Amino acid sequence: MIKKKIHLLLQQQGLSPLQFDSETIWNDLRERTALNASLDDLLEEEQEKSTNFDCFWEK
Amino acid sequence: MTSSLIKKMSRAIRDQTVSTQELILETLESAKKLNRDLRAFELIDEAGALETASILDRELATGIDRGPLHGIPVAVKDIIDVAGWPTRCGSQAYKTTPATRDAKVITNLKSAGAVLIGKTVPHELACGVYSQPTRNPWNPDYVPGGSSGGSAAAVAAGIVPMAVGSDTGGSIRIPASVCGIAGIKPTFNRVSCSGVEPLSWSLDHIGPIATSVEDCAISLNSMLEENSSSTHHFDYSNNNLSGAIQDIRIGILRGEPVDPMLPEIETAFMDAVKQLRSRGAKIAEVTIPELRHTIAAEFAIIGPEAGYYHKQRLIDHPEKIDPDIRALLVSGLLLPTSQYIRGLQARTIIANSIQRCFNDNHLDILLTPTLPATAARVKQTEFEYEDRTEAVTISYVRTTAPFNLAGLPALSVPCGFDKNNIPIGIQFVGKPMGEAVILRVGYVYESITSWRDQKPMIAKPDSFGISQLLM
Numbered sequence: 001m002i003k004k005k006i007h008l009l010l011q012q013q014g015l016s017p018l019q020f021d022s023e024t025i026w027n028d029l030r031e032r033t034a035l036n037a038s039l040d041d042l043l044e045e046e047q048e049k050s051t052n053f054d055c056f057w058e059k
Numbered sequence: 060m061t062s063s064l065i066k067k068m069s070r071a072i073r074d075q076t077v078s079t080q081e082l083i084l085e086t087l088e089s090a091k092k093l094n095r096d097l098r099a100f101e102l103i104d105e106a107g108a109l110e111t112a113s114i115l116d117r118e119l120a121t122g123i124d125r126g127p128l129h130g131i132p133v134a135v136k137d138i139i140d141v142a143g144w145p146t147r148c149g150s151q152a153y154k155t156t157p158a159t160r161d162a163k164v165i166t167n168l169k170s171a172g173a174v175l176i177g178k179t180v181p182h183e184l185a186c187g188v189y190s191q192p193t194r195n196p197w198n199p200d201y202v203p204g205g206s207s208g209g210s211a212a213a214v215a216a217g218i219v220p221m222a223v224g225s226d227t228g229g230s231i232r233i234p235a236s237v238c239g240i241a242g243i244k245p246t247f248n249r250v251s252c253s254g255v256e257p258l259s260w261s262l263d264h265i266g267p268i269a270t271s272v273e274d275c276a277i278s279l280n281s282m283l284e285e286n287s288s289s290t291h292h293f294d295y296s297n298n299n300l301s302g303a304i305q306d307i308r309i310g311i312l313r314g315e316p317v318d319p320m321l322p323e324i325e326t327a328f329m330d331a332v333k334q335l336r337s338r339g340a341k342i343a344e345v346t347i348p349e350l351r352h353t354i355a356a357e358f359a360i361i362g363p364e365a366g367y368y369h370k371q372r373l374i375d376h377p378e379k380i381d382p383d384i385r386a387l388l389v390s391g392l393l394l395p396t397s398q399y400i401r402g403l404q405a406r407t408i409i410a411n412s413i414q415r416c417f418n419d420n421h422l423d424i425l426l427t428p429t430l431p432a433t434a435a436r437v438k439q440t441e442f443e444y445e446d447r448t449e450a451v452t453i454s455y456v457r458t459t460a461p462f463n464l465a466g467l468p469a470l471s472v473p474c475g476f477d478k479n480n481i482p483i484g485i486q487f488v489g490k491p492m493g494e495a496v497i498l499r500v501g502y503v504y505e506s507i508t509s510w511r512d513q514k515p516m517i518a519k520p521d522s523f524g525i526s527q528l529l530m
Contacts, residue, residue, distance in 0.1 A: 009393045013370070019377045020389065028386045029393060032362065035355045036398045039405045042352045046408045 002026050062505065063273040064220035065131050072119070072130045079119070079130035083112040083174050086132040089519045090176060090218045096199060096517050098192045099212040101137045102144060103177040108132070111174045118172075125172030127277050133168060134213045134222035136206075137178040138185050139265075140254040141165050148256050149183040149190075152372045152379040162254025164223060164265050164282050171281035176219065179209030185225055185258045186365065186384045188233055188455045191437070195238060196515035197481055201434035204234030204455070206258075210268050211238040217519035221269040221278045227258045228357050229430075229459025231266050232471040236429035236484025239473045239515065241501070242268040243275045246492050247466030251284040259364040262357070262463045271511065272472060272502040276300055279494065299495070300502040305339035307500055310422040313344050315351040316457040319444035320431035327475030327483045328428045334507055335426075340500070343420050349412035350461050352405055354453055357460040358387075359402025366391025410465040423496055427458050429471040429484035462488050470497045473510040482510070 006025050007017040061067065071077045087105050094100045115130045135141055138148045140158035142165075147153045161169065169175070182190045182205035190208020195201040196216040203212040207224030211234030214222050224231040226244040235242025243266045250265040257263050267278035311332055320328075336342050366373075366388040372380065373388055380388070416422065432442045435451045442454045462469040467488055474485040485504070489497040505511065 006393075010389075013392045014374050015377070015389070015392075016374070024382075024386065025389055025393070028390050032358065032390050032394060033398070036359050036394075036401060038355050039352055039359070039401050042349060042405055042408055043401060 061273065062271040062511065063277065064270045065127060065274045065277050068131055068220065069127050069129065079112040079115045079174065080109060082130060083108050083132055083176065086176055086218060090213070093216050093218060093517060093519065097194055097196060097212050097216055099179055099203070099209040099216070099218075100134070101147060101149070101178045101180050101209065104144065104175070107143070108174050108176045115172055115174065125170070126281070128168065128281050129172030131173055131221070132176050132219045133173040134177055134179045134210060134219045135165065135175055136181050136185075136210045136222065136224050138181050138225060138256040139165060139223060141175060141178070144178060146256060148185065149181045150380065152376045158254075160254060163251035163284065165254065167282055167284075168223070173281070179207070179213055179222055182206035182208060182230075183381050184365070184369065184384055185227065185230060185256070186361075186387065187381075188229075188452050189435075189437075190234065194437075194517070195434050195481070196517040197239060197434070198479065198516055200436055201481060202237070202437055204237040204434065206230040207242075207268060208234045211235055211240060211242070214238070214268050214270055215240050215515055216517050217270075220274050221267050223282075224266060224268045225255060225258075226264045226266060226459075226463065227262045227361065228456045228463055231264070231268055232429050232459050232469060232484070232486060233455045235268050235471040236473075237434035237482060239476075239482030239510065239513075240268060240270055241272045241275050241470065241472050241505070242266065243279060243470040243494065243498070244462070244468065245279060245283075245494055246468045249284065249468075249492070249494070250279070250282045257364070257368055259361040260368070261364060262360060264463065272470070272498055272505045273300060275470065276498045276502070300499050302499060302503075303339065304335070304500050304503050307423045307496070308341040308343065308421055309335060309424045309426050309500075310343050310345040310416060310420050312347065312425055312427045314346040314348070316353050316461065317427050317431065319446060320428055321433070321442070321444065321477075323475075323477045324428045324431055324433070324483055328485060331474040331485045331504065332426065335500070335504060338503060338507065343422070345416050345420050345422070345425070347412050347416050349409050353409065353457055353461045353464065356402050356405035356409055356464055357456065359398055360406065362387050362391030362394065363396075363399040364391070406464045409461060413461065413465045413467065417490055423490070423493075424500055425488040427486045427488070429486040430455055430458055433477045433479075433481040433483055458486065467491060468494045468497055470501045472501045472505055474504075474508070475510060476513070
């Protein structure tokens with residue numbers, strides 16, 4: 001099931017599934033998704049605050 | 060006496076102690092000789108460099124002086140286009156076809172009179188900190204850092220006084236730190252990335268790696284992309300680095316992401332703080348808790364941007380790309396866009412948190428160890444800290460990448476050695492467009508320390524011809 005899903009994702013990007021190892025990709029996607037999820041705290045904490053990047057450059 | 064090797068070379072050329080051709084000939088000889096052990100150069104262009112040197116000698120004889128870089132040998136990281144040379148990015152996935160145009164930064168350096176002698180080894184696709192097969196000049200068992208490892212090794216070995224590097228998460232400052240030299244990542248987009256192979260377009264920066272802070276300043280002055288009417292114009296033509304630093308307020312960054320660090324780094328860093336305080340700088344300890352999210356934000360952005368740029372290479376020749384880098388590129392293409400957007404949101408928050416720290420504490424400079432560790436051995440994958448082990452790449456990037464995310468200028472300067480005689484660096488971070496301030500304070504720090512007096516294991520000997528004249 002996972003292998004099929006990875007193959008589909010690769011094909012959608014024009015990549016050949018034969019040239020990539022599905023399990024390696026799956027593990028990597030999981031690790032990166034977990035790392036990205038660690039941003040939850042930061043994003044929630046700052047939800048109410050101003051996040052105007054431009055103002056940083058003008059000061 | 061000046062600490063600038065560029066100034067010494069420049070003076071020797073102008074008072075006719077040596078000609079540009081003689082200087083370049085000796086540079087090429089040392090590059091070829093040392094490269095057997097160092098493996099810092101991907102390409103050395105003897106004929107081209109000597110031809111340029113001959114033209115520059117003729118110009119000086121007829122009164123044409125292009126400024127402080129006139130006749131100075133320079134090396135270029137092999138992700139930057141130089142017309143007539145291939146750009147390989149340290150990767151088999153790139154062709155050997157020569158570039159047809161110079162990158163903008165190369166155009167600027169050439170018109171300033173720099174003599175390009177060759178291209179230096181990057182970590183593949185500028186995406187890593189090992190830069191193999193290049194060795195660290197202080198000890199060939201150690202890596203030179205990366206991704207601008209070849210550029211740093213060539214400068215540290217004394218082959219060239221300056222080499223061009225790029226920095227997406229620390230790739231100028233990491234190798235400068237572990238090779239015991241200076242390197243500055245300027246404010247985002249202050250040096251043009253046009254003609255440079257991107258890793259991550261919104262995080263990439265171009266800057267010099269040089270033997271001294273002064274040589275960084277001289278080089279940066281010629282690399283900059285700006286008009287003279289800018290209110291933030293950086294002008295080094297008045298040699299404006301010296302001066303008191305009593306008016307400077309420095310924030311010492313504590314907690315994450317600087318901690319944990321190796322004990323030797325802490326000792327060297329605190330000694331440097333003491334030196335700066337003794338010169339009158341005002342010191343305050345600060346924390347920026349948001350920076351603990353640096354790695355998550357950095358990688359959420361690099362993956363999609365790099366994956367998108369290299370997509371055709373993944374389609375054509377995925378087997379020619381290193382497996383770890385390939386995984387980063389593929390995941391960047393496959394992960395949902397929301398993860399990239401969250402990375403961009405986190406980046407904004409991180410940049411704002413640094414701004415608040417500068418403003419609330421009335422800081423001119425933020426000071427950190429450049430890295431929490433020194434150079435890794437060639438096969439080493441992790442560092443051991445008191446409470447954890449951590450991948451070498453993560454260790455190196457966590458103290459440098461916050462300032463790529465925020466686009467701030469950051470300078471690494473040597474501040475000591477570990478027990479294995481491997482260099483340690485200190486990082487001066489400035490406000491946007493604040494290069495002049497960090498260079499001034501970095502210069503003052505460098506001038507009151509003697510770390511630059513030590514020579515690496517692999518280096519051009521002082522007795523090597525023209526080097527004697529430059530002592």
